[in-house]
Amino acid sequence: MREKATYALGILGAIVMIWNLHHIFTQMAPEAAQGMAGWILFIHVPADFMGDILYTIALVTSILFLVKKDFTYDSISVACIEVGTMFILVNLVTGSIWGKNQWGIWWTWDLRLTTQLMKFLLYLGYLVVRPAIAEATQRATMSAFIAIFAYADVPLVMMAIRLPNVRTQHPSPVIETGGINSVAVPFVVGIIAQLLMALALMLVRLHQENTRREIDSLRRELHAL
C-alpha cells in the first residue's frame, strides 16, 4: 500500500510537470528578452528550492539523530541529501544550458553559480564518505556531523562571494521585486510538480535505507549464530 502511494505521488508529480510544460509551450508567449530559453526557469528555480528544502530537512534530522540516536532520523537525512543533491544537479545543468543560450558560455565563476557548485560538492563528499564507514552507529554519527558542517558552509560561501576577488553576472532574483507576477501560475505549478516528485523519490530512498538496515541486522544475527 505504502509503495503504491509513493509511486502514485511520483506519477502525479510527473503529470503536473508535463501539463505545466504543455501549458508553457502552447499558451505562453516567448519571454521578451530571452525567447523560449527563458522558460527554463520553471525547472531551474524550483529545482534549487527543492535542493535547499531537502538539505534543510537533512540538517534538522541530523541534529535530531545526534540528540536522540534514533536511526529513523539518519535514514531521513541520507534520503534527503541524496535526492537534494540530484535536484541541485538538475539546477546546475539547466542553468548551464540557459547560460550557453544567453551568455554564450556553459559556465562562469559567478557568485550564484559558485555557491551552487559548492553545495553540490559538499554534499557529494557526504555521499562518497558515508558508504566507506562500516559500522552502522559510527556511519550515522559521522554522517550527521558532516551534514551539519556542510550546511554551516553555505552562508559562509555566500559571504565569501561578496569579496572583491569574486564577480557576478547572474540575473537577480525577481521574486523580491514583484517581477514574477506575470508568470506566477506556471512557476507555482512547477514548484508543486517538483515537490511531489521530490517527496516520492525521498520516500523510495527512505524505504531502501530501512530495508538495508534490516538486512544488515539480519546478517549480524546470522554471524552471531
Added chain:
Amino acid sequence: MKSGLGTALAIARKDLRTELRTKESINAAASFALVILVIFSFAFNLERDEFYAISGGLLWLVYSFAGALIVNRAFSRELPNDCLDVLIASPAPGWAIFLGKAVAAFLLLLLVEAISLPVFGLFYNIRWTESLGSLVLIILLATWGMTIVGSAFSAVIVNVRLRELMLPVLLYPILIPLLIAAMGGTTALFQGEPLTGENFGYIRQLIGFDAVYTALALYMIEFILVF
C-alpha cells in the same frame, strides 16, 4: 584532574614532541610543498604582473595541500596500540583532546608554511616582506581555520577505509570560503594594496569562518569521539 585547557596543552605538547622526534608528517608536508612549488613553475609561463595576480592563489594551494597531509595525522597518529581508545577513555574532556590536537597541527602547519614562504618568494620573485604584518595575520587566521576543520574531519574519518583519500574530498569543499578570502587577501598584499577599505572584507571573512567552525567543532566533537 587538571582543567580542560591544561589537558589540551598537555596533548598539544605530546603531539608536538612525538612529531618533532619522528618528523614523519612535517618532512613529508614540507618536501611536498617544495615539489608543488616547483611544478607550478612549469604550469604557468606568465609576465611578471600577471604572475602577481595569481600569486596568492598559488601560495594557498601549496598551503592547503600541505595542510591536508598534516591534519590527516592528527588523529590517525593515535591508532597504533589503540592509543585513541585510551585517550577517549581517560577523564580528559573530548573538546580538550580535540583542541590539543588542533593546536599541535596548527603549529606544525605554521612551521611548514614558514619554511615554504621564503622559497616561494625566492623562486617567483615575490616581495612578501613588504607588508609582513598583514601577511602573518592572514596566515594565522587561515591556518587556524584550516587546522580546526581539518582536525575535526580527521577525527570523523579516523576509522574509515581509505581515509587518506576521503579527507580531501570532505575538507576542500568546506575550506572554499576560507581559501577565497585567504587567496584574495594575499594577492592584494603581494600587489602592494593595503588590507583596508574593501580589502578588509578578507580579514572579516577569515574571522567569521574561524569563529563558526571553532565553535561548531568544539561543541560537536563530543558526539564524534564517543558514540
